[in-house]
Amino acid sequence: MVSIQSTLPQQHHPDIAIPMRVTILETRPNTWRLRIETPGENGKRTFSYRTIKGTREDAEYERLTLLREARAKDRVTEPKRLVRGTSTVTVGEYLKRWIEMRRHRGEIADTTAEWYGFVTNYVLPAIGDKPLRSITAADIQALYDDLLTRLSPRTVRHIHARLKPAFEDALIEGLISSNPFNGKRVRPPRADETKIETLSQADIGRLVMCVDQKHPTVAPIIRFAVATGLRRGEICALRWEDIEFHRDASNRLIGGVVHVRRNAVQTGNEVQVKRPKTKSSVRTVALPPSVAHELADMRNKVVEKLNADEPGKVEACYVFPASHGGIRVPSALTHQVNRAMADCGLERFTLHDLRHAHATFLLSRRMPVKAVSQRLGHADITVTLRTYAHVIPQDDAALAALTEDLLPRAGGSLLDMSDDEDDDEDL
Incomplete structure (x- = not known):
């Protein structure tokens, strides 16, 4: 049985001391300096130092002695x-x-x-x-x-x-x-x-058509994952209050956005709904019209099933719930999607590869790296570049053509200009 909790990020217990840290530094031959870092008031740490003369083993013995003494004081808590x-x-x-x-x-x-x-x-x-x-x-x-x-x-x-x-x-x-x-x-x-092996556009097309027939309950999740690039835990924690539909003046649905505010974290058999992975993971992701329409139809079915006149009852429901209506366990979602992909002849790929496919498709179409990084919720752009640099088109010939605009177009070639400069120096 999986227990579900909704908490904020875990904080240090007020009655538990942050462990002491002791670092050994060699200041000169056979002389060692112990840098002792201990908990202070209001969570701040204080530093003290001790000099040990002798071998490295002597300094290590003193370090372990200090740590054992500090650990003994914490045992009651x-x-x-x-x-x-x-x-x-x-x-x-x-x-x-x-x-x-x-x-x-x-x-x-x-x-x-x-x-x-x-x-x-x-x-x-x-x-x-x-x-x-x-x-x-x-x-x-x-x-x-x-x-x-x-x-x-x-x-x-x-x-x-x-x-x-x-x-x-x-x-x-x-x-x-x-x-x-x-x-x-x-x-x-x-x-x-x-390099990351990703699903091609043809693979995605074949997968979507296949799951519609063989795994209709998982098909909406796969389409949503491909269209948004959300992480597994973000998909599981998504509620209807996080989906915002956009309509035109005639009330016709034209798209929408997903507000990523929560993340489902699984540790063993326990699932906790917490804040997203990083500060950058709290973001708004635009939806393509086809996915927005599919989500709107799904929400209407939830309204009919609950027969809810109060919007709050629907808004609190999970978008992709488990069969019992509660949160879907992340590992269970991975298993269900991976099994569906294997049944469609894509057994070497997993749920997380749908996120990779989303990023790869956008970057290979020369979309701005910063915009893609923000859409994925990466901590910074370097994470995106480190992961997907190999899929970003590298057209050195085009770059060389652009630099042509830097060069003067009148008065001869660069070689002629270089010779003139040399002549000036001789004068």
Whole structure:
């Protein structure tokens, strides 16, 4: 059963201290400076410094001592810790508790919550039953090699970014005697820089015709996703109050816009309706007339079904609800759309590829990158360029032709002008 909550972005609990951070800096040979960052008043952080003379190991020992002392003070406000002997604590037991504590402290942002699910889904089945103290760098590297047979390098790097601090905290807690991630013994894969394979215009046409026949309940969602480029969570959280229809003077429907105000975030079996992913994700997206007409027909059916005279009852309903009328679970939507695409001969593509197809089509038609970036809700234009630079037409010959206007058209060639300048210098 999936529980649904509607909340604002999670804040730090007032009774839970933000963890201390200690950084080691080498000031000169055999002299180390500890930069100690601790919570201050009103959420501000304070800094202090300590000098350690000796080896790097001496400085590391002092750093761990400070962190253990700070962590001991916070134990009364954190979830119950593992009480079994440290030699018998498994990786699965520790990681589940570690994720729970991070969530309790408010350290897991909405934008990264999904990646902690990858740790649960892929790491625990592989090494979850092994004792935490027995894990070596070779075990972690073997795990990554195995995951790369099923996951992209980018996904494995995200898993690495969660495992590394987890083992760092285990070292601080004294649950392990050494951190397998220290000394660069574990090397995550390089980021996947392969170009995104997108659906062509012909693929989209074939998909739309196919789902109308084989999957009529999913067809409106697919058309909407292609036409707007909205993210999965944004589609699931959309209510009728977010759809604005535009009509001309004769009350004829001519289009509309979607106001993206919410995002459905799924963590395990829990779905929370929160603010969109970034500040730029709060946006207004124009609708093509055909999609506006389809949405208007869908809304009329909702009105008839509810027999609602009060507009508020309809406006609060989800545009693409689950069968029970509530919010559609994001993972369920992905499964339904992916299955429909596979039935239409496009099994190598997913729901998110509809967003890629939307962006690729606009950019390949030379639409302004900034306008496309705003429509997609990217944090800034660099995200759009980094993701879709390969689909933006590069016409260097046309650029060269434009520069012709920079050159003088009278008085001879550039070579002649260059010779004249040289003669002037000789004079």
